[in-house]
Amino acid sequence: MKHLIIGVGAAGISAARTILKEKPEDSVVLVSQDEEVYSRCMLHKLISGERDAAGLNFVNDGLLEHKNLEWIKGKTVTRLEAATKSVYAGDEKIASGDTILIATGANSVTPPIGELRTAKNAFGLRHLPDARGIASCAKNAKEVVIIGAGLVGLDAAYALLELGKKLTIIEMAPTVLAINLDAHAAAAYQKLFEDKGVVFHLARKVVNTRGDGRGNITAVELDNGSLIPCDMVVMAVGVRPAIGFLEGSGIKTERAIVVDDYLESSEPGIYAAGDVAGFSGVWPNAQKQGEIAAYNMCGTKWIYDDRFAIKNTVNFFGLLSLSVGAINPADGDEVLVKEDRLNYRKLILRGGVPMGIILQGEIGGSGFWLHLIKNKMRIDNRGKSVWKVSYADFYGTQQNGEYKWVV
Amino acid sequence: MKRIFIDQEKCDGCKNCSFACMQAHRQTPGTVYDLDLLDPKNEARHSIVTNGKGGYVPVFCRHCAVPDCAGACMSGALKKDPETGHIQYDEKRCGTCFMCVMSCPYGNIKPDRVSRTKILKCDFCVNDKEEPNCVKSCPKKAIHVEEVVWEAAV
Numbered sequence: 127m128k129h130l131i132i133g134v135g136a137a138g139i140s141a142a143r144t145i146l147k148e149k150p151e152d153s154v155v156l157v158s159q160d161e162e163v164y165s166r167c168m169l170h171k172l173i174s175g176e177r178d179a180a181g182l183n184f185v186n187d188g189l190l191e192h193k194n195l196e197w198i199k200g201k202t203v204t205r206l207e208a209a210t211k212s213v214y215a216g217d218e219k220i221a222s223g224d225t226i227l228i229a230t231g232a233n234s235v236t237p238p239i240g241e242l243r244t245a246k247n248a249f250g251l252r253h254l255p256d257a258r259g260i261a262s263c264a265k266n267a268k269e270v271v272i273i274g275a276g277l278v279g280l281d282a283a284y285a286l287l288e289l290g291k292k293l294t295i296i297e298m299a300p301t302v303l304a305i306n307l308d309a310h311a312a313a314a315y316q317k318l319f320e321d322k323g324v325v326f327h328l329a330r331k332v333v334n335t336r337g338d339g340r341g342n343i344t345a346v347e348l349d350n351g352s353l354i355p356c357d358m359v360v361m362a363v364g365v366r367p368a369i370g371f372l373e374g375s376g377i378k379t380e381r382a383i384v385v386d387d388y389l390e391s392s393e394p395g396i397y398a399a400g401d402v403a404g405f406s407g408v409w410p411n412a413q414k415q416g417e418i419a420a421y422n423m424c425g426t427k428w429i430y431d432d433r434f435a436i437k438n439t440v441n442f443f444g445l446l447s448l449s450v451g452a453i454n455p456a457d458g459d460e461v462l463v464k465e466d467r468l469n470y471r472k473l474i475l476r477g478g479v480p481m482g483i484i485l486q487g488e489i490g491g492s493g494f495w496l497h498l499i500k501n502k503m504r505i506d507n508r509g510k511s512v513w514k515v516s517y518a519d520f521y522g523t524q525q526n527g528e529y530k531w532v533v
Numbered sequence: 534m535k536r537i538f539i540d541q542e543k544c545d546g547c548k549n550c551s552f553a554c555m556q557a558h559r560q561t562p563g564t565v566y567d568l569d570l571l572d573p574k575n576e577a578r579h580s581i582v583t584n585g586k587g588g589y590v591p592v593f594c595r596h597c598a599v600p601d602c603a604g605a606c607m608s609g610a611l612k613k614d615p616e617t618g619h620i621q622y623d624e625k626r627c628g629t630c631f632m633c634v635m636s637c638p639y640g641n642i643k644p645d646r647v648s649r650t651k652i653l654k655c656d657f658c659v660n661d662k663e664e665p666n667c668v669k670s671c672p673k674k675a676i677h678v679e680e681v682v683w684e685a686a687v
Contacts, residue, residue, distance in 0.1 A: 140604075167628060184608050184609035187612070408632075410604055414604060417604075441630060489631065490644055493636055518580075523539060527681055528597060528598065529638075
């Protein structure tokens with residue numbers, strides 16, 4: 127069998143690896159717009175100069191040199207023909223397969239405001255060329271405006287601070303990292319960035335841009351009328367699944383590709399994983415979806431059931447946070463908070479079941495929270511403070527020595 | 534692959550294993566007798582937890598067949614060694630996102646407390662020819678090494 131995988135991100139690479147492990151005689155064709163394999167989570171390290179492009183490569187084995195793997199790089203798929211399971215770039219047929227995995231990821235959203243979509247000095251931060259563009263433009267930029275104070279926006283800020291730029295960050299939400307952290311935990315990061323000279327405009331929108339008439343933005347205008355001068359703009363306001371090329375293919379899409387429990391699309395034999403499958407964009411889940419889709423492409427039926435994706439970790443300037451589940455309580459929830467000079471910990475309980483946790487400061491050994499929260503396991507009946515609960519309270523071993531959870 | 538098997542009933546919480554782990558991973562020369570137990574650089578890679586009933590729960594890395602830590606790793610720093618089956622960590626690759634810390638359901642990974650630029654996890658004393666130092670040091674034989682079946686990857 128020949129398996130065609132479009133995309134070389136977390137999902138595409140893990141799928142390729144799984145297929146070649148499961149079916150060593152099968153062949154895999156990887157098709158990617160990217161010319162290199164790189165971890166999107168580390169693009170800011172290229173901007174800051176900490177790493178070169180090779181240093182962003184996350185493939186740590188001989189996968190790409192596997193004798194049954196062919197990688198067609200630098201090709202943007204513009205059309206997929208479901209009947210023949212073929213993909214095209216314009217009129218050129220690039221490849222076909224007995225099965226297809228669509229793992230094309232997502233593209234950054236560019237707001238239709240002023241010249242943001244067209245300016246030479248305005249960038250998203252999603253692909254390697256974006257990071258290279260920012261690094262190159264930054265050479266001649268002194269003042270940079272970043273739109274969006276989520277993880278990507280702050281990653282960009284971190285990198286541009288390393289390069290000594292003067293930064294202004296504009297965010298619609300009233301706090302930074304609003305998707306990941308509560309106001310208290312977010313304020314700690316805001317302060318760290320402010321201490322480095324970053325100016326934040328929170329609960330503000332960009333409504334227009336001013337240009338130099340030669341395709342460069344020279345200032346952005348906010349909804350309170352203020353003008354922020356800049357020589358470069360980085361947009362970090364979210365992403366949209368990269369599914370434009372599926373138009374007319376017959377594959378059912380909504381905001382993302384519609385898939386069943388096996389990650390199969392409406393067209394038999396065509397699967398989707400990662401951002402294009404529409405669950406959530408965190409790396410561990412994309413990787414897992416690639417793996418599960420691969421098993422199904424090989425004929426072993428695996429259900430994708432570990433869909434919990436409200437989880438993340440944050441690390442800026444050595445201040446670490448872990449956030450899983452709800453960040454703010456619903457009516458009737460119990461909220462427990464512990465705080466000292468170096469730590470902030472917030473636990474939300476509903477009927478003794480943890481709904482969400484934020485740990486800021488020390489996060490070592492806290493991975494069990496994800497299991498407790500996603501499996502809705504009661505923790506108030508273990509005969510100890512809920513802060514003392516850990517995997518040890520659910521300890522058990524299987525015959526092969528692996529752990530199990532004993533309730 | 535080799536895995537550390539745990540006989541929980543036998544553990545009496547002496548923490549010889551923890552000292553052995555700290556000694557095995559210390560960066561300075563010396564013997565266990567001059568090991569600085571208060572230096573956070575010397576942190577052990579596992580934990581021994583009291584069960585509140587006079588007993589102890591030893592929690593050591595399983596080097597899982599399907600490792601969630603390595604699955605969460607966006608830099609390729611964590612990898613299941615195709616030969617030994619052990620999950621090894623390449624500090625130079627690590628992007629310090631700490632998603633692995635969040636993803637180990639048993640809480641066996643922690644950020645290095647001092648530098649915050651790497652993680653601490655069990656390496657099965659990869660540089661020692663014999664069995665892991667924790668196992669060697671256990672006076673109760675509460676932990677021992679066994680060979681388990683694990684399918685090698687690509």
